[in-house]
Amino acid sequence: MLRIVLPFIALLMVMTIAALSRLQAFELPDSARQRHVVFSQGADRLEGTLLLPDGISSPPVVLLVHGDGAQDRWSAGGYLPLVNYLLSQGIAVFSWDKPGVGSSSGNWLAQTMADRADEATRALEKLKALPELQNSPLGFLGFSQAGWVVPRASRQSRADFAVLIGAAINWRSQGFYFMRQRLLSEGVPDGEISKALADETEAFDKQYSRQAVERPCLSHCNRQDFERRNALADAREDIRKMTTPVLLLMGEADRNVDSDESVERWKESLPANTPRCLRQVSGATHGLLRSALFDYQLTSQWPLCKQGAFLMLGQKAYAPGVLPGVADWIHRQRCHVEL
Template sequence: MRLRHWLIIGALSVVAFFAVLLTGLDDFDLTEFESIEIAFLSDEQTLRGTLLRPNEVFDPPIAVIVHGDGPQDRFSDGGYLPLFHVLLDAGIGVFTWDKPGIGKSGGNWLDQSMPDRSAEAITALQIIRDHDDLSSSRVGFLGFSQAGWVIPAATHEVTPAFAVLIGPAVNWQEQGAYFTRKRLEAEGATTDEIEATIAADARRDARIFAEEYVPSREDLRGMTPDRFAFVARNHQTDATDDIAAMTGPVLAVWGADDLNVDAETDAAR
């Protein structure tokens, strides 16, 4: 009887495990929703993405996704899928596309400035607004991290139905200093050591990002030349003025323990 008891418990545990596993996998499956491939031109490059529409919702609101940093495809290598599933279940559609040079999109995302990215986001939003059957939909932005430099500027040219910013950055150089500070604190560095390192980094940046300067291999610090050029092009980005002039309703959310973005300072701004 005792053996039978444990066998039953074991069988139920296995069933429960696979039920939880399969439920979690469902979050990564969007095949139940309508999916439409959409291509659009930005900076003379053809970008390709996917419009996902919720089931049985007439003129659903649509979130135009603005990626953070890095070579992101439309689904962020699958990382976006659970979030998109939640939005679609709530009756909210999604439009997302491959960054330039990633997936099926032409170009090279490392050739972009933040104004280039803002222009791209504006075009994407307008494409969705003009799409068949969505003329009455509320279309807005949903972006992450680096989108903090992209979306505020975009709202100067077009007023979105909403702008949602998740962990947005405000000042590029201050963000870099914050990341360095957190890394050194985790390594046990003293306050004086941290301040000295940040000051040295600022002096180095002023030197290597100066006009006409040709970086050495040491200056690249493991970056490819394309990545270095991207940083040099954008390292002075500051969204403070763009934030002050944003149009449309805004929701900005930070994680208090973010190691990349200074949540407290940026939320105050």
């Protein structure tokens, strides 16, 4: 009996150690140097954290640009596997709480995409002024809605590089794509989907005229105001002016943004001389997680088993090649061969 039990105990110990090591991906490493950074945009006082890899002088610095929603600096911990990977590769990371979230004042629902770009610009300019970053290349890493933010902010701030994940192009078409994917996942017949999309298109075009979009909020901006004031957002004009080296990664299984359309529009719009790596990642979701495990539109839809899988997998939750590809681009602006 002892011969059977001992190997089992050893295996259990190995599995436990492996699980604990994966959970560490959701904790900020003790070795990282942390600096509290405050900057202003308009009347908003914005607070964030700069993480510097230990023992490296003048590291490249990536500023995280959130997608939609009321997100704090680490997106309720969801960014931390990515953040820890970047730190392990000698890359510093800065992220801040959205206006009105965490320690930041203001109201993120009062922002247009141009406002968000101005905010990201102020953040990068603030970091440029820090003595320890005088010789560091600085750039953005943005998610989803950052597709409207990063192209403009990169130009305004003269960023050294940019990375976009699941980047949207046009607010109107993105909304229809999201709706179609949701209805497909619910098993709605094609005919009903077509009618629902036609009705939604007619309603959208009636509701969001240029005059309606430019109307200010009556009082405290709410979600309806946010959607109205950004309803005509389109990234192509800013992409046409972009000279910052850019990595665009789109998951082939993206249920939120049409990855084919995004890659095609970037290819059409980006100036010919701008360094680029525009890739679709097979087996990847909107956030570039493994689609075989995390094929959902929203993380709020994850059942407990998927939440547990994300915690246990940590960095392994990302599709193969994604994290090395991002790090390669930040360091060398090189397309990673495995993507």
